[in-house]
Amino acid sequence: MENRTFDEFVSRQQERVPETISINWEKEREEWLAHLGRLYLKIETLLGKYVSSGQIRLEYQPVELNEDYIGHYAARRMSLRIGRQEVVLLPIGTLFIGSKGRVDVVGPAGQAEILLVDSKASERPRILVTVGVGGKLPVAPSEPGLEIEWEWRIVTRPPERRFIEITQESLFQLIMEVANG
Amino acid sequence: MADAAIVEIAEYHNDVVSSLRLYFGEMLRVSAADFRSCDAIANLLTLRVEETDQRSAFFILASLEAAFRIDYECRCQKRMKDDVSRAFRAIYKSRRTRVSLEEDIFEAWKEHSTGSRQLIGELRGAFKFRHWLAHGHYWEPKLGRRYDFIFVYSLADLVLSAFPLQRFD
Numbered sequence: 001m002e003n004r005t006f007d008e009f010v011s012r013q014q015e016r017v018p019e020t021i022s023i024n025w026e027k028e029r030e031e032w033l034a035h036l037g038r039l040y041l042k043i044e045t046l047l048g049k050y051v052s053s054g055q056i057r058l059e060y061q062p063v064e065l066n067e068d069y070i071g072h073y074a075a076r077r078m079s080l081r082i083g084r085q086e087v088v089l090l091p092i093g094t095l096f097i098g099s100k101g102r103v104d105v106v107g108p109a110g111q112a113e114i115l116l117v118d119s120k121a122s123e124r125p126r127i128l129v130t131v132g133v134g135g136k137l138p139v140a141p142s143e144p145g146l147e148i149e150w151e152w153r154i155v156t157r158p159p160e161r162r163f164i165e166i167t168q169e170s171l172f173q174l175i176m177e178v179a180n181g
Numbered sequence: 182m183a184d185a186a187i188v189e190i191a192e193y194h195n196d197v198v199s200s201l202r203l204y205f206g207e208m209l210r211v212s213a214a215d216f217r218s219c220d221a222i223a224n225l226l227t228l229r230v231e232e233t234d235q236r237s238a239f240f241i242l243a244s245l246e247a248a249f250r251i252d253y254e255c256r257c258q259k260r261m262k263d264d265v266s267r268a269f270r271a272i273y274k275s276r277r278t279r280v281s282l283e284e285d286i287f288e289a290w291k292e293h294s295t296g297s298r299q300l301i302g303e304l305r306g307a308f309k310f311r312h313w314l315a316h317g318h319y320w321e322p323k324l325g326r327r328y329d330f331i332f333v334y335s336l337a338d339l340v341l342s343a344f345p346l347q348r349f350d
Contacts, residue, residue, distance in 0.1 A: 130296060131265045131293060134264070138294075158195075158334040159192060
């Protein structure tokens with residue numbers, strides 16, 4: 001292999017380092033786990049009537065997640081036992097563009113997705129890549145500066161990918177879809 | 182609206198998963214009295230759906246690679262004046278179409294555009310997954326995240342709507 005190729009490889013790795021320094025990954029992880037806890041609490045509340053009557057049994061099991069920069073860490077998965085059916089809420093991770101977390105809802109008849117997204121978003125985030133001209137890079141559009149309010153949303157399957165608010169009705173629909181098809 | 186090629190892959194994926202569930206659902210119904218058979222059928226369904234998920238993710242990534250390579254050739258042939266096109270033409274002089282997606286095309290985008298850095302980082306990770314799939318899973322990959330159809334589709338959708346990729350008319 002030519003030295004030049006290796007030189008280029010090494011210099012590219014140096015460029016990548018500064019991007020990772022300014023983010024507090026531990027804080028990111030803690031925020032995501034706190035949001036996950038709030039999602040579980042919301043689901044417990046929405047299913048309260050069925051849980052208190054014993055028709056649905058809620059259980060939590062530990063799971064280990066692994067993500068770039070954060071590494072391995074512990075989280076909880078939630079399982080809903082409805083008669084002989086089991087529906088599991090499986091945390092996937094927090095590092096996604098335009099989203100702060102993903103939980104898969106897995107049942108015998110299918111799988112669905114819940115994302116932690118900007119409460120104002122109704123669909124995928126918008127990013128614009130602009131090419132430079134004459135050796136000058138265009139100025140990146142400035143951030144609005146407002147704090148994002150993260151909220152959990154049910155996301156419809158690709159290719160549609162529509163965000164749906166989690167209400168009792170949408171949650172019931174989701175559980176029935178993944179449990180019964 | 183998402184890119185037509187990835188929409189078609191997603192629709193095909195949904196049809197295949199629905200068909201698998203229908204087929205194995207019928208097998209489960211027929212074997213309902215035999216619990217051991219039911220477990221084996223349910224496990225097989227899980228495996229088939231996982232395999233389909235990976236295949237669909239693979240095709241999404243192949244489609245994404247094609248979009249970047251077509252853009253590369255298009256920018257070279259049209260002699261566009263922006264910095265990405267100029268960087269591509271410099272590469273084209275020595276390597277023509279034998280160009281590396283990750284080392285040449287992604288690098289040129291990263292250096293000569295704004296807004297692309299984070300997406301390129303995500304694409305590099307996704308293409309590690311694609312290489313692993315394309316080479317028959319013969320090594321244990323260190324991917325740093327779970328790659329599945331939903332993730333790969335979302336990334337492709339984001340990338341194809343973000344990058345001003347050129348096409349031949």
